[in-house]
Amino acid sequence: MKLVIDCLGGDHSPEANIDGVVAALQQNDALTVILVGDEAVIRDRMASYPTLAGRIEIVHAPGVITGEDKPTDAIRLKKDSSMIAAIRLLREREDADALISNGATGALVAAATLRIGRIRGIRRPAFCPLLPTMTGGIVGICDSGANTDIQPEQLQQFAILGSRYLQSVYHIEAPRVALLNIGVESEKGDDLRKTAFPLLSATPGIHFVGNMESRDLLSGKYDLVVCDGFSGNVLIKATEGTALELLKKLKKDIYSKKRYQLGALLMKDMFRKEAAFMNYQNYGGSVLLGTEKIIVKGHGSSDAAAFAACIRQAVTMYDSHMNELIQSDLLSLEQTEGEATHV
Amino acid sequence: MKLVIDCLGGDHSPEANIDGVVAALQQNDALTVILVGDEAVIRDRMASYPTLAGRIEIVHAPGVITGEDKPTDAIRLKKDSSMIAAIRLLREREDADALISNGATGALVAAATLRIGRIRGIRRPAFCPLLPTMTGGIVGICDSGANTDIQPEQLQQFAILGSRYLQSVYHIEAPRVALLNIGVESEKGDDLRKTAFPLLSATPGIHFVGNMESRDLLSGKYDLVVCDGFSGNVLIKATEGTALELLKKLKKDIYSKKRYQLGALLMKDMFRKEAAFMNYQNYGGSVLLGTEKIIVKGHGSSDAAAFAACIRQAVTMYDSHMNELIQSDLLSLEQTEGEATHV
Numbered sequence: 073m074k075l076v077i078d079c080l081g082g083d084h085s086p087e088a089n090i091d092g093v094v095a096a097l098q099q100n101d102a103l104t105v106i107l108v109g110d111e112a113v114i115r116d117r118m119a120s121y122p123t124l125a126g127r128i129e130i131v132h133a134p135g136v137i138t139g140e141d142k143p144t145d146a147i148r149l150k151k152d153s154s155m156i157a158a159i160r161l162l163r164e165r166e167d168a169d170a171l172i173s174n175g176a177t178g179a180l181v182a183a184a185t186l187r188i189g190r191i192r193g194i195r196r197p198a199f200c201p202l203l204p205t206m207t208g209g210i211v212g213i214c215d216s217g218a219n220t221d222i223q224p225e226q227l228q229q230f231a232i233l234g235s236r237y238l239q240s241v242y243h244i245e246a247p248r249v250a251l252l253n254i255g256v257e258s259e260k261g262d263d264l265r266k267t268a269f270p271l272l273s274a275t276p277g278i279h280f281v282g283n284m285e286s287r288d289l290l291s292g293k294y295d296l297v298v299c300d301g302f303s304g305n306v307l308i309k310a311t312e313g314t315a316l317e318l319l320k321k322l323k324k325d326i327y328s329k330k331r332y333q334l335g336a337l338l339m340k341d342m343f344r345k346e347a348a349f350m351n352y353q354n355y356g357g358s359v360l361l362g363t364e365k366i367i368v369k370g371h372g373s374s375d376a377a378a379f380a381a382c383i384r385q386a387v388t389m390y391d392s393h394m395n396e397l398i399q400s401d402l403l404s405l406e407q408t409e410g411e412a413t414h415v
Numbered sequence: 416m417k418l419v420i421d422c423l424g425g426d427h428s429p430e431a432n433i434d435g436v437v438a439a440l441q442q443n444d445a446l447t448v449i450l451v452g453d454e455a456v457i458r459d460r461m462a463s464y465p466t467l468a469g470r471i472e473i474v475h476a477p478g479v480i481t482g483e484d485k486p487t488d489a490i491r492l493k494k495d496s497s498m499i500a501a502i503r504l505l506r507e508r509e510d511a512d513a514l515i516s517n518g519a520t521g522a523l524v525a526a527a528t529l530r531i532g533r534i535r536g537i538r539r540p541a542f543c544p545l546l547p548t549m550t551g552g553i554v555g556i557c558d559s560g561a562n563t564d565i566q567p568e569q570l571q572q573f574a575i576l577g578s579r580y581l582q583s584v585y586h587i588e589a590p591r592v593a594l595l596n597i598g599v600e601s602e603k604g605d606d607l608r609k610t611a612f613p614l615l616s617a618t619p620g621i622h623f624v625g626n627m628e629s630r631d632l633l634s635g636k637y638d639l640v641v642c643d644g645f646s647g648n649v650l651i652k653a654t655e656g657t658a659l660e661l662l663k664k665l666k667k668d669i670y671s672k673k674r675y676q677l678g679a680l681l682m683k684d685m686f687r688k689e690a691a692f693m694n695y696q697n698y699g700g701s702v703l704l705g706t707e708k709i710i711v712k713g714h715g716s717s718d719a720a721a722f723a724a725c726i727r728q729a730v731t732m733y734d735s736h737m738n739e740l741i742q743s744d745l746l747s748l749e750q751t752e753g754e755a756t757h758v
Contacts, residue, residue, distance in 0.1 A: 142602065178598070206660055217597050220605035254560055254648040255521070259485065262563035262645050286649040287656025302605050305597040306629040306646045310653035313630025317549055318661055322689065331681050338678030342668055350661075 073102055073169050073390055075383065076162045079109030080136045080154040081175025083373050086110065089174065090117045092379025097124050099380075100387065106168065108158040110134040133157030137175055143182035159183045162365050170366035170386040172357070174374050181218045184360055184367055191395055193402040194362040195223075198230050198301070199369070200237055201308060201358035204349055207292030212238055212247075214298055214361065217305040224267040227251065227298050231278045232401045233361035234296040240392035241385060244295050250284035252299035252307060258282065264300065272298070276408055277401050286310070315350040357382035359389065362398075366390055416445055416512050416733050418726065419505050422452030423479045423497040424518025426716050429453065432517065433460045435722025440467050442723075443730065449511065451501040453477040476500030480518055486525035502526045505708050513709035513729040515700070517717050523710070524561045524703065532707040534738055536745040538566075540705035541573050541644070542712070543580055544651060545698045550635030553698065555581055555590075557641055560648040561703065567610040570594065570641050574621045575744045576704035577639040583735035584728060587638050593627035595642035595650060601625065607643065615641070619751055620744050629653070658693040700725035702732065705741075709733055 077093055079086040086109050097103055104127045107114050111132035118128060135153035137146045150156055155175040162171045173180055177199075185197060198215035205211050214234035219226060231249045238247040251272055253261045258269055260283055272280045284294055286307050299307065326332045336343065357374075360367040366389050370382040389395075420436055422429040429452050440446055447470045450457050454475035461471060478496035480489045493499055498518040505514045516523055520542075528540060541558035548554050557577035562569060574592045581590040594615055596604045601612055603626055615623045627637055629650050642650065669675045679686065700717075703710040709732050713725040732738075 140600075142600075206664055220597065252649065254563065254645060257485075265645075285656075286653035287659075289653065290657065290660050302597060302608075303646045303649045306595065306649050307653050310629035310632065310650050311657045313628075314633065314654045314657040315661060316630075317633050318658060318693075321549055321692075325685055325689070326682070329685070332685050335678040335681030338681075339669070339675050342672070342675050346665065346668070349664075 073104070073387060074165075074167050075103060075105045075386060076158045076165075076168050076171045077105050077107050078154045078158040078171065078173035078175055079107050079114060080134070081173060081372075082370065082379075084375055085174060086113055087117070088374060088376045089379050090114060091376035092374075092383065094118075094121055094124065095376060095380040096383040096387075097127060103127065103383075103387070105129070106131055106158075106161055106165070108133050108161065109154045131157060131161060137179045139176045139178070141176065141179060143176075143178040146176070146179040147183050147186065155179060156183055159187050162367075163187050163189075168365065169390055170368070172368050172370065172379070172382050172386060174370040174372055174379065177217070177369060180367070180369055181360065184363055185218070188367070189364040190362055191364055191398055191402070193399075193406065194229055194233070195226055197360045197362035197367075198226075198233060199304075199358050200234050200361050202355045203290065203308065203311060204355060205290050205292040209292055209295070210242065210355065211289060211292075211294055212296045213289075213304050213308050214296060215301040215304050216308050216358065217301045218360065219301040222264070222300045224264060224271050227264070227268040227300070228271050228275050228405075229362070229402075230298040231272055231275060231280065231296070232405070233398060234298065235278045236394050236397050236401065237359060237361055237389070238295055240394040240397070241388045246279040247295035248281045248293070249278050249296045249298060250281055250294040252286065252297050252303055253283035254285065256283045256285060268298075276404060312350075319347060319350055356385050359385060364395065366395075416447070416730060417508075417510050418446060418448045418729065419501045419508075419511050419514045420448050420450050421497045421501040421514065421516035421518055422450050422457055423477070424516055424715075425713065425722075427718055428517060429456055430460065431717060431719045432722050433457060434719035435717075435726065437461075437464055437467065438719060438723040439726040439730075440470055446470065446726075446730070448472070449474055449501075449504055449508070451476050451504065452497045474500060474504060480522045482519045482521070484519065484522060486519075486521040489519070489522040490526050490529065498522060499526060502530050505710075506530050506532075511708065512733055513711070515711050515713065515722070515725050515729060517713040517715055517722065520560070520712060523712055527703055527706055527710055528561075531710070533705055534707055534742055534745070536742075536749065537572055537576075537705040538569055540703045540710075541569075541576060542647075542701050543577050543704050544701035546633065546651065546654060547692055547698060548633050548635040552635055552638070553585065554632060554635075554637055555639045556632075556647050556651050557639060557704065558644040558647050559651050559701065560644045562644040565607070565643045567607060567614050570607070570611040570643070571614050571618050571748075572705070572745075573641040574615055574618060574623065574639070575748070576741060577641065578621045579737050579740050579744065580702060580704055580732070581638055583737040583740070584731045589622040590638035591624045591636070592621050592639045592641060593624055593637040595629065595640050595646055596626035597628065599626045599628060611641075619747060655693075662690060662693055699728050702728065707738065709738075
């Protein structure tokens with residue numbers, strides 16, 4: 073399996089990215105990589121690992137795309153950036169199977185949507201990040217921001233994409249799929265949700281359990297939430313943001329009194345666990361589902377371990393033939409709909 | 416000022432509702448009320464306050480609408496319910512100025528939208544609940560669920576409605592208005608947001624500060640967030656839900672070890688304050704803005720003090736002539752747009 077690595081982008085790049093690659097290569101002999109970024113810097117850092125030299129290629133593309141770059145401009149004007157060059161390599165090199173990047177999300181989605189082929193039948197790729205639940209599991213949110221104006225059929229596709237992803241990578245046998253809505257009753261919501269509900273109910277191969285309110289995201293009652301990218305983005309950022317703000321407040325309040333500090337000292341290991349629980353870095357990258365070749369987007373703040381984890385996610389997706397399963401789902405959906413039309 | 420009181424609906428009704436009314440009447444001599452519910456029960460509870468007898472009327476309507484009732488069915492079939500009878504009284508009685516209810520939100524919005532006149536120019540009323548911020552202030556979310564499919568002009572109306580509400584009741588001089596979006600840059604978002612951004616920027620009389628991501632809701636940088644009712648509902652329930660889930664988790668983890676319990680004992684008063692901070696009951700009812708007569712929806716779990724607080728909110732809205740200010744805003748907006756068209 074050959075990975076294209078965007079060595080730039082992310083708060084700790086290129087060091088964290090390159091070190092993550094080294095760790096992954098050492099763990100998995102079947103991997104080879106194309107490292108994209110500043111050639112001299114990459115060469116210098118890789119010099120300490122001469123035994124890996126035969127498994128890496130380096131492509132020089134030293135530009136960086138930031139969150140301030142308008143995605144469409146970035147694609148057009150920053151062709152020498154590591155991200156756009158990496159997308160081009162993923163597209164053009166037949167032997168390239170996957171791309172890992174920590175770079176700007178908007179540009180990555182735009183470039184991937186424009187340049188990378190989609191699984192036949194998929195209208196647009198979708199992001200599926202994960203959050204931890206209160207019962208010790210995980211929950212996926214698909215889509216979390218790649219598609220803001222969507223059709224009901226896309227929610228159906230998100231359900232298929234996310235279900236196969238959770239099955240392939242996290243071994244959840246029949247992921248419980250919920251539709252994000254403003255109430256749990258089946259007739260609730262806007263036009264999009266009202267049309268999507270019966271569609272999801274009738275989709276073969278997924279385990280649709282009904283509507284979910286955002287307050288139940290972490291309850292552990294659901295494995296996958298499907299939503300348009302706008303409300304999915306509101307959902308995940310509100311959940312992560314509230315957790316972080318409360319932790320910050322707790323910390324500040326503890327420092328306001330000696331007695332609280334003493335109490336907190338007794339609970340130090342517990343608080344450390346709470347902080348780790350709320351740290352979304354610990355739950356892997358956000359995969360872009362629906363593209364023919366695998367794309368994993370790591371958090372901007374990823375360290376080497378987090379970057380290596382993103383690589384492992386990509387490898388598992390590849391090894392499990394996830395995209396072929398999705399393709400076969402879409403074909404059988406097409407057939408079901410064809411039959412339904414004939415009745 | 417005359418209030419119509421829905422005595423039923425809410426977990427502690429009718430006792431909490433009636434006791435809240437008694438407290439409000441005792442605090443404010445200018446108030447009179449129409450109590451709607453089970454006449455015998457109301458009469459019995461009010462018997463202890465003979466001096467208030469001259470300021471109350473009782474209307475018998477003993478039916479209750481629950482969250483399980485489909486709103487449109489509730490309006491059509493449950494005419495003897497306290498909520499629908501209260502809405503009818505608010506509409507028909509010229510001397511009735513406001514309605515307070517703890518009942519089912521969906522039915523209340525539907526009944527109010529269908530039966531209660533709107534401020535001239537307002538397309539549909541909107542909910543505006545409040546949350547506490549990390550800097551000790553409050554932030555309003557308008558709309559939080561009354562309108563799921565909306566036009567950009569409605570976001571403009573929500574900005575005007577919410578701004579005047581925060582000025583009138585909470586004395587925030589120039590509320591900082593943000594547009595809920597998936598990024599802060601001005602060109603971000605779906606079609607609705609892209610059209611609304613320049614519209615909000617050009618709206619006279621509001622202080623529009625740009626886009627806001629959901630993770631910054633509690634930051635204290637904004638006084639009012641405008642959004643469609645779908646994403647507003649996702650936002651507020653995700654924020655409240657995450658806070659409650661984390662508090663529950665913290666509690667559970669503390670009980671898992673004697674040492675943690677000891678630590679928590681030293682921090683008992685602090686934890687009590689955190690819990691109060693996160694308890695949305697403490698931030699008043701959710702007002703429905705845009706109707707000619709004032710409507711305040713209390714939390715279903717309101718006790719007598721929370722119900723009395725909802726009454727005070729209604730009184731402040733009435734005394735501050737908020738609706739007249741909104742009417743004059745809409746007129747000047749109409750003129751601005753008229754002039755813009757003529758140029």
